[in-house]
Amino acid sequence: MCFLILFSLVRYACRLSLRVHYLPPYHLPTVTKRTVLSQMARIFEPLGWLAPITFYAKIFFRQLCLLHLEWDQPLSNESQPSWLRFQSQLPTLAELHIPRFIPAVSSSAHQLIGFCDSSESGYAAVVYLRSSTSSDQYHVSLLAAKSKIAPCKAVTLPRLELCGAHLLAKIMHHLSTRVMPNLTTECIAFCDSSVALSWIRGESHRWKIFVGNRVAEIQDLVPSDCWRHVVSEDNPADCASRGLMPADIHHHHLWWRGPPWPSLDASSWPLSSVDSSQIEQVEVEAKPISTFMLAAISDEPTLIERFSSYLRLKRVTAFYRRFILNARNPSLPRSGFLLSSRRPRSV
Incomplete structure (x- = not known):
């Protein structure tokens, strides 16, 4: 067929x-x-x-x-x-x-709202356009989406979540600069991974190569302060990262309109914070801190190593001390043989 x-x-x-x-x-x-x-x-x-x-x-x-x-x-x-x-x-x-009507296209009250998600099978991103129709009502319509399957080589789930965020950043940047360049749009990106959000909000040079390169590009496309956390139940990208049968997509409101709260005022949006208990998974991708210690090593032998006789070492040390005393007080020079009683003081 x-x-x-x-x-x-x-x-x-x-x-x-x-x-x-x-x-x-x-x-x-x-x-x-x-x-x-x-x-x-x-x-x-x-x-x-x-x-x-x-x-x-x-x-x-x-x-x-x-x-x-x-x-x-x-x-x-x-x-x-x-x-x-x-x-x-x-x-x-x-x-x-698929409804394609977008009200009040000429106005500047528009927002690009994006969602990303991943699974063991792959990752996906979906973007909606939120337009203001009245003081308290907003129209939300699906703009674009994209999905990619995970590589055959095993990749950790937080890394796949970061790949989904990277895909979302590229789509939102393309829509805001190429598709709708004449509209003043604000970008808001949502991710349900606390680990990926912690990487995005951190400095890119802190992370290892895989994470650091993607975080740097994400921050160039969509600023880190535009990223927020969303619970998995309200994430429409979950549909595209796991797949649906054709008969299940007809009345799938979460996919076509997104979660219910984007159509409300921003003050009514639910607040979801990053899970701080996953800090260990965040630090797995952190670069190790290198500590350096400089030590000066001299190849010249010490005074003790120059002499094989303890009595000779005492005598030479006594002459050194006499030279120092004469240099400090030249009016009373000391000369002649060393008394055996003074040799222990010299050492």
Whole structure:
């Protein structure tokens, strides 16, 4: 089966919306890794509005790659039902209408609100536009989203959360500078990882290379004071970092509109602070502090090492002391032989 998903612009009484076009599939005798990749490439969805669905397909294809199947080898009985069930739900996307109406575009009361999240499978970012419609009401609409699967090499979850924050910073910077350069927009980024937020709010040179490079670029794109913490239940990026079936996205209000509180006044937003108990995970990526100690080592032998006889050492030391006394008091010079009674005082 092959399919093609497109978007078309529809106008309903001054309300603009996008409709998903689903072309009927044609029959394929077997499902292979080649046909799965071909069908995934036919989903034309550049702004990421269907990111939860495409992420599910990406994860499925990565599982096929880990099985080391040949390109034209049929899928196993364990893998094929999952893909067929995914395909069977794709026609329901034809009933989907994505509202694209943004009120008061010419005003400056706009905010870009972004969310990022990660899982063991990958990470994602989603951005909404918050527009002021009246003194106490705000309109929130989905602008763009993007998801990436995690590398096959094991990466810690805090590092994946930081990669999601890095992806969100790039999307928000692109939207504010390229897509909407004429609008005065304020950027507010949300992340549900206390460890990643602690890295972003710290100085980039404190962290190791992987974390430090990404923190430096994040701070260049979105200032660190624009980042806030959000609970996982209110994070819409969770949908795109874990994937959804096509039938589950239709009435998924958290994905299309975000959490309920962005449509309220900012003073009514919930306050969520960073978990300070995870300080140990934060310091794992800190560079070790190096301590240096300088010690001067002389190769010249000491006075004791120059003489093998203790009596000779006493005699020479006594002459040294006489020279010092004569230099300090030249009016009363001392000369002649040394008395044996004075030699112990000289040492």
